[in-house]
Amino acid sequence: MQPRPNHGSQPVFCTIVPPHLLDKLSQADDPVLAEPARRTLEADGARRHHRRVTALARTPGARASSDPVPAKPHRTLYDCRHGTDLPGVKARDEGDEPTGDASVNRAYAGLGATFDLLLTEYGRSSIDGKGLPLIGSVHYDEKYNNAFFDGEQMVFGDGDGEIFLDFTVAIDVIAHELAHGLTQYTANLAYQGQSGALNESVSDVFGSLVKQYSLGQSADQGDWLIGAGLLAPRVSGVALRSMKAPGTAYDDDVLGKDPQPASMDDYVETDEDNGGVHINSGIPNRAFYLLATALGGNAWERAGRIWFDVLTGGELAQDASFRDFAMLTVAAARHRFGEGDEAEAVLKAWSEVGVPTR
Numbered sequence: 001m002q003p004r005p006n007h008g009s010q011p012v013f014c015t016i017v018p019p020h021l022l023d024k025l026s027q028a029d030d031p032v033l034a035e036p037a038r039r040t041l042e043a044d045g046a047r048r049h050h051r052r053v054t055a056l057a058r059t060p061g062a063r064a065s066s067d068p069v070p071a072k073p074h075r076t077l078y079d080c081r082h083g084t085d086l087p088g089v090k091a092r093d094e095g096d097e098p099t100g101d102a103s104v105n106r107a108y109a110g111l112g113a114t115f116d117l118l119l120t121e122y123g124r125s126s127i128d129g130k131g132l133p134l135i136g137s138v139h140y141d142e143k144y145n146n147a148f149f150d151g152e153q154m155v156f157g158d159g160d161g162e163i164f165l166d167f168t169v170a171i172d173v174i175a176h177e178l179a180h181g182l183t184q185y186t187a188n189l190a191y192q193g194q195s196g197a198l199n200e201s202v203s204d205v206f207g208s209l210v211k212q213y214s215l216g217q218s219a220d221q222g223d224w225l226i227g228a229g230l231l232a233p234r235v236s237g238v239a240l241r242s243m244k245a246p247g248t249a250y251d252d253d254v255l256g257k258d259p260q261p262a263s264m265d266d267y268v269e270t271d272e273d274n275g276g277v278h279i280n281s282g283i284p285n286r287a288f289y290l291l292a293t294a295l296g297g298n299a300w301e302r303a304g305r306i307w308f309d310v311l312t313g314g315e316l317a318q319d320a321s322f323r324d325f326a327m328l329t330v331a332a333a334r335h336r337f338g339e340g341d342e343a344e345a346v347l348k349a350w351s352e353v354g355v356p357t358r
């Protein structure tokens with residue numbers, strides 16, 4: 001058994017719906033809206049604390065280095081049947097026919113699409129590069145308004161049906177959470193401040209890339225939204241976050257307004273949310289969107305490749321700032337594509353969001 005490459009920083013416990021949003025929702029006058037949000041916040045808080053104690057001691061799915069690296073995913077889906085014991089009852093194993101449960105089938109497909117993009121486009125077998133089995137549990141808890149990756153597996157709630165719907169409906173959410181695993185096994189960006197916002201942004205980037213890849217969309221066809229389809233019809237909003245226009249994903253009586261900045265001019269200094277990791281991620285998110293759409297074609301081919309190279313290249317510090325990351329993307333673009341359009345477009349994208357590249 002090999003230890004997980006965690007270089008001493010706190011393990012990431014990312015929930016796709018950030019605490020600041022659930023906090024707002026828990027203050028709603030209507031208990032039908034406030035109660036599930038309050039319970040979700042409480043459960044997430046307890047789980048966050050629990051993880052600090054246990055996560056580093058666990059070594060899931062470790063393989064001997066002599067084993068061949070698998071070229072196929074190994075997915076197992078479980079059904080929590082609205083309880084909180086993980087992983088739950090086995091519902092679909094790799095290669096099984098689809099079940100009668102749409103949540104199970106969507107999660108299975110989402111894990112498969114993420115594996116497929118990593119292997120086919122970037123030559124990486126699963127999130128650890130060694131074919132790590134992918135595990136997901138659906139129907140977690142009652143009216144649970146979140147989805148998360150706990151360092152070992154994916155977990156999806158059904159939502160309360162009032163504000164949030166079933167969290168398996170958004171393939172980018174599935175890929176976002178798995179991408180936290182990819183980061184954990186590579187750059188291991190510390191989940192605080194700018195490096196934490198980069199950690200979040202990298203997950204949004206690969207979340208969106210997996211969605212576009214699975215739909216066969218070019219950069220100009222992608223919606224560049226995170227969590228489209230997750231918000232119930234009563235909510236005034238289109239998604240949890242917008243990469244193309246951070247700050248515009250929702251503006252709602254109950255949820256408030258999307259707090260993401262689109263450039264460094266509006267950078268948010270806060271102690272909440274690990275220093276605004278789900279807030280300031282809007283800045284590198286938009287830089288990626290600007291790059292991908294400037295280059296055109298499939299976003300995962302050039303823009304995605306540059307980001308993947310930085311994440312896995314070994315030079316990205318765990319406490320990297322936006323500027324550190326931006327400088328490495330310029331170097332990665334030159335290294336892979338030479339002094340061409342790509343490097344120019346990378347410089348321009350960061351300049352537009354106000355992040356220096358030198």
Ligand SMILES: [Zn+2]
Nearest residue numbers: 014015200203
């Ligand atoms: Zn996240």
